[in-house]
Amino acid sequence: MQQRGLSAYLAELIGTFLLVFFIVSVVVLFVATGNQAQFGSDFAVVGLGKIAGTYGLKEGDRVAVCPIQSCGACDSCRAGRPNFCANLSVLGVTTNGGFAELAKSKAAHAYKLPDTLSDEQGAFVEMLAAAVNAVRKAEVEPDDFAVVYGPGPVGLSMVQLLKNEGARVAIVGTGGYRLDVAKALGADFVFEAGDDLAARVQEANGGRLADRVIVATGSMAANQQALEISGPGSTVIFMGVTGPEDAVQVPMLTSLIQDKTIRFSLWYPFQWPRTIGILAHNELDTGPIITHSASLDGIGAAIERVVNREEGVLKTVIKP
Numbered sequence: 152m153q154q155r156g157l158s159a160y161l162a163e164l165i166g167t168f169l170l171v172f173f174i175v176s177v178v179v180l181f182v183a184t185g186n187q188a189q190f191g192s193d194f195a196v197v198g199l200g201k202i203a204g205t206y207g208l209k210e211g212d213r214v215a216v217c218p219i220q221s222c223g224a225c226d227s228c229r230a231g232r233p234n235f236c237a238n239l240s241v242l243g244v245t246t247n248g249g250f251a252e253l254a255k256s257k258a259a260h261a262y263k264l265p266d267t268l269s270d271e272q273g274a275f276v277e278m279l280a281a282a283v284n285a286v287r288k289a290e291v292e293p294d295d296f297a298v299v300y301g302p303g304p305v306g307l308s309m310v311q312l313l314k315n316e317g318a319r320v321a322i323v324g325t326g327g328y329r330l331d332v333a334k335a336l337g338a339d340f341v342f343e344a345g346d347d348l349a350a351r352v353q354e355a356n357g358g359r360l361a362d363r364v365i366v367a368t369g370s371m372a373a374n375q376q377a378l379e380i381s382g383p384g385s386t387v388i389f390m391g392v393t394g395p396e397d398a399v400q401v402p403m404l405t406s407l408i409q410d411k412t413i414r415f416s417l418w419y420p421f422q423w424p425r426t427i428g429i430l431a432h433n434e435l436d437t438g439p440i441i442t443h444s445a446s447l448d449g450i451g452a453a454i455e456r457v458v459n460r461e462e463g464v465l466k467t468v469i470k471p
């Protein structure tokens with residue numbers, strides 16, 4: 152019973168996240184705004200406020216705030232599984248996030264930013280941590296042929312993370328500006344989405360199917376196709392948010408013969424220090440991904456640009 156209750160809770164949270172990201176897909180940079188809305192799960196705080204206790208932080212520090220705030224004390228947290236915390240609060244969903252005038256974070260989920268990181272990069276940490284988590288789960292080996300579905304900010308970050316692991320990287324999307332950016336960020340192959348992708352992967356990979364596939368989109372066509380373009384010994388990671396009734400068909404015998412691994416990547420447990428380190432060591436270029444900034448007055452137009460998928464728009468930072 153408790154397990155079903157937890158699953159339902161998570162499904163509800165994920166649904167709400169989808170709504171937030173659909174509306175915004177915008178990075179929110181700070182809290183002291185005067186805006187009454189409570190959305191905004193990706194945010195950096197410039198000038199931390201009052202801190203209760205000593206946690207290596209002091210008033211005025213710049214921090215990136217992990218919005219998935221586990222309690223640290225329930226059975227799941229004690230077992231090292233904070234994603235399943237029984238007392239989970241999510242900034243921007245269950246409590247105030249970056250759009251609110253004030254938001255409260257547990258000290259354990261506020262990560263001090265190195266001076267070398269810009270405020271924009273601080274606000275990028277949340278999204279990048281999700282990409283880092285998925286790539287770590289893929290357990291990439293050098294020279295693996297890795298395919299990423301979805302050339303959004305997460306997918307474009309993963310292109311760079313996978314290249315850093317020594318993989319050959321292909322990205323799949325619906326063409327245009329985003330695939331051009333992927334190419335500029337190091338993708339070895341850019342593929343327009345289409346039915347013949349398995350053949351194109353084989354052509355690019357010496358006759359073999361993909362070794363690793365990460366699906367950073369809720370498109371069910373992409374999620375299904377990921378199982379078709381992945382070959383012997385492959386790992387497929389699903390991380391896109393889909394509808395509650397959506398399902399893929401797993402070809403059982405083929406997957407057994409291929410000894411295929413299918414995994415999901417939810418959020419970013421324990422990945423924030425690593426993610427901040429990646430940015431601090433210049434291992435990932437955020438420049439081509441953070442394409443716009445806007446003031447609070449311009450937030451409506453900024454959201455419209457993202458929702459309408461305007462050419463040249465990827466990630467927008469809101470600067471109050």
Ligand SMILES: [Zn+2]
Binds near residue numbers: 233236
């Ligand atoms: Zn907990």
